[in-house]
Amino acid sequence: MGKTMSEKILARAAGQTEASAGDILWVNIDAAMLDDVLGPRVVIAEKMQEIRNQVWDKNKVVVISDHYTPPANIAQAEIVKFTREWAVQHNIQNFYEYVGPCHQIMVENGHVLPGTIVVGTDSHTCMGGAFGAFTTGIGSTEMLGVLLTGKTWLRVPETIKVLWKGNLGSGIMAKDLSLKTIQVIGHAGATYKAIEYMGEAIEALPIDERLAITNMAVEMGAKVGLMQADQKVLDYFAAHSDFGKEMLPFGDADAVYCEELEFDASALAPLVACPHQVDNVAEVSQIPQTKIHQAYIGSCTGGRYYDLAAAATILKGKRIHSGIRLLVSPASQEVWMKAAKEGILSILAEAGAIILSPTCGVCVGAHSGILADGEACISATNRNFLGRMGSPKSSIYLGSPMTVAASSITGYITDPRDFL
Amino acid sequence: MEHTIKGRALKYGDNINTDIISPPQYMELSIAEAAKHAMKAIDPNFSSKVCIGDILVAGANFGSGSSRETSPLTLQHLGITAIVARFFARIFYRNAINLGIVAIECPDADRIQDLDVIEIDLAKGEIHNLTSKQTYRCSKLPPHIMELVNTGGLVPYLKEQLGNK
Numbered sequence: 412m413g414k415t416m417s418e419k420i421l422a423r424a425a426g427q428t429e430a431s432a433g434d435i436l437w438v439n440i441d442a443a444m445l446d447d448v449l450g451p452r453v454v455i456a457e458k459m460q461e462i463r464n465q466v467w468d469k470n471k472v473v474v475i476s477d478h479y480t481p482p483a484n485i486a487q488a489e490i491v492k493f494t495r496e497w498a499v500q501h502n503i504q505n506f507y508e509y510v511g512p513c514h515q516i517m518v519e520n521g522h523v524l525p526g527t528i529v530v531g532t533d534s535h536t537c538m539g540g541a542f543g544a545f546t547t548g549i550g551s552t553e554m555l556g557v558l559l560t561g562k563t564w565l566r567v568p569e570t571i572k573v574l575w576k577g578n579l580g581s582g583i584m585a586k587d588l589s590l591k592t593i594q595v596i597g598h599a600g601a602t603y604k605a606i607e608y609m610g611e612a613i614e615a616l617p618i619d620e621r622l623a624i625t626n627m628a629v630e631m632g633a634k635v636g637l638m639q640a641d642q643k644v645l646d647y648f649a650a651h652s653d654f655g656k657e658m659l660p661f662g663d664a665d666a667v668y669c670e671e672l673e674f675d676a677s678a679l680a681p682l683v684a685c686p687h688q689v690d691n692v693a694e695v696s697q698i699p700q701t702k703i704h705q706a707y708i709g710s711c712t713g714g715r716y717y718d719l720a721a722a723a724t725i726l727k728g729k730r731i732h733s734g735i736r737l738l739v740s741p742a743s744q745e746v747w748m749k750a751a752k753e754g755i756l757s758i759l760a761e762a763g764a765i766i767l768s769p770t771c772g773v774c775v776g777a778h779s780g781i782l783a784d785g786e787a788c789i790s791a792t793n794r795n796f797l798g799r800m801g802s803p804k805s806s807i808y809l810g811s812p813m814t815v816a817a818s819s820i821t822g823y824i825t826d827p828r829d830f831l
Numbered sequence: 832m833e834h835t836i837k838g839r840a841l842k843y844g845d846n847i848n849t850d851i852i853s854p855p856q857y858m859e860l861s862i863a864e865a866a867k868h869a870m871k872a873i874d875p876n877f878s879s880k881v882c883i884g885d886i887l888v889a890g891a892n893f894g895s896g897s898s899r900e901t902s903p904l905t906l907q908h909l910g911i912t913a914i915v916a917r918f919f920a921r922i923f924y925r926n927a928i929n930l931g932i933v934a935i936e937c938p939d940a941d942r943i944q945d946l947d948v949i950e951i952d953l954a955k956g957e958i959h960n961l962t963s964k965q966t967y968r969c970s971k972l973p974p975h976i977m978e979l980v981n982t983g984g985l986v987p988y989l990k991e992q993l994g995n996k
Binding site: 435448449453454458461462463479484486487490531532533534536548549550551552553555556559560564598599602603629632634688775776777781794796797798799801803 | 846848849850851854855856858859860871872873891892895896897898899900901903904918920921922925926929930975984985986989990993
């Protein structure tokens with residue numbers, strides 16, 4: 412009987428020849444990522460001092476301050492400082508700060524390799540599954556256990572197969588494909604499970620776009636969103652890191668899935684997730700006219716180079732609507748510099764965008780773009796929960812970077828195809 | 832740990848996510864300070880009305896969203912020792928267990944009313960509603976998880992396994 416990607420990757424990590432959905436395995440961790448907001452400062456630093464103040468393998472630990480950078484107040488600044496000092500104290504060489512959301516930094520710097528197990532103290536760690544790695548979010552206490560032992564227990568998940576046929580039309584992005592999948596599976600429909608995305612629409616996507624899909628697997632409750640690593644993944648490594656090993660896990664053609672779904676990418680229209688659940692999805696053209704106050708392009712979901720370039724195709728030579736603000740935060744310093752060099756940031760700024768540093772701060776309502784009572788934001792991010800970006804009386808709509816760009820021109824949620 | 836847990840139910844609905852339980856704007860505060868803002872988007876009085884030993888009861892998909900352990904930590908700080916829900920989001924469930932909070936899945940959680948007094952029998956997998964005189968079936972914790980909860984969570988377990996320093 413064939414095996415899913417999860418069954419293959421987790422079996423290897425547990426030192427077994429094979430594993431099946433439902434098995435509980437103790438797996439060896441290949442990379443453990445700690446961020447600032449839920450890393451050393453929560454439970455970990457204090458309890459390590461009580462138990463054993465040494466990580467199991469400093470080369471497998473990555474520390475990234477990204478949520479509170481740049482800090483908006485003294486409390487945030489203290490957390491960033493604490494995180495840096497903890498990384499220095501533990502001689503963590505893989506330490507990054509101020510350079511952008513952790514998941515993007517992980518993939519750009521070769522910390523997520525095909526076939527490996529990666530855990531991180533942030534739920535969107537599942538993004539790395541686009542590289543054929545089993546990557547998942549864990550809490551701080553569980554991370555404490557990983558740092559001390561290099562292991563954790565995982566239940567081998569059942570897998571939902573999501574097949575996307577056809578190709579995306581003009582003005583449609585991976586974000587729309589992602590929202591459609593979430594609408595059908597539901598915000599809890601993949602709880603405790605893995606999702607494997609496949610099909611010609613997925614294969615045709617550049618890496619930047621694939622990451623926007625696996626990033627949101629957790630929005631269906633999934634443990635990980637997986638894609639098979641192909642030549643595009645290898646090319647990405649060749650450009651970004653010194654990855655040289657061939658460890659590409661492929662699911663078997665006769666693998667057993669708990670559910671199989673099929674979609675047609677060519678039938679997609681621009682979509683938006685309305686407040687306050689990510690599966691509250693509708694076609695942009697079908698919702699009532701919705702006025703916005705803020706538009707946001709950025710984060711580990713929607714701030715990569717491809718996203719900024721796509722937004723620029725909409726905004727080139729245009730002006731954003733008066734009275735609203737368009738905030739742009741490139742997903743990393745690397746993205747920032749590439750977009751600057753290619754003239755993308757100038758196009759966006761000339762249209763009226765405010766270009767921010769690479770950060771998680773806007774998406775999670777920590778700084779740089781907090782919403783007031785009664786304000787609505789169209790955002791290229793991953794979550795529209797009540798109060799996430801600021802006031803509990805504000806509203807968040809999720810759309811593709813192109814939809815966000817088009818909406819910033821008109822001042823209400825707008826189909827980007829109107830500007831193509 | 833006792834094999835029964837008795838307490839007053841505080842009842843909420845479906846999809847109580849981590850942005851509601853611990854609003855991101857207050858995560859930079861200490862757990863004690865952040866706890867004052869727990870659940871405020873749906874219940875501004877939550878932190879003042881929780882008493883030690885209360886049991887949080889909710890519907891489907893409790894704790895969805897972030898991996899933030901500040902969610903179970905703030906609930907625990909306020910005195911919540913057990914959470915009953917139709918089902919939990921995965922990371923929250925693991926976080927609760929790791930902190931020694933009893934997280935129990937009960938298909939009939941919706942039949943429990945706010946302020947009912949309930950008793951969870953962990954060994955039998957039953958919840959007795961002492962107010963309405965009903966009994967509901969609930970999940971039993973698997974042995975490897977029961978071992979963690981009995982030890983008081985992952986930290987005491989690690990101390991036991993690894994020894995002090």
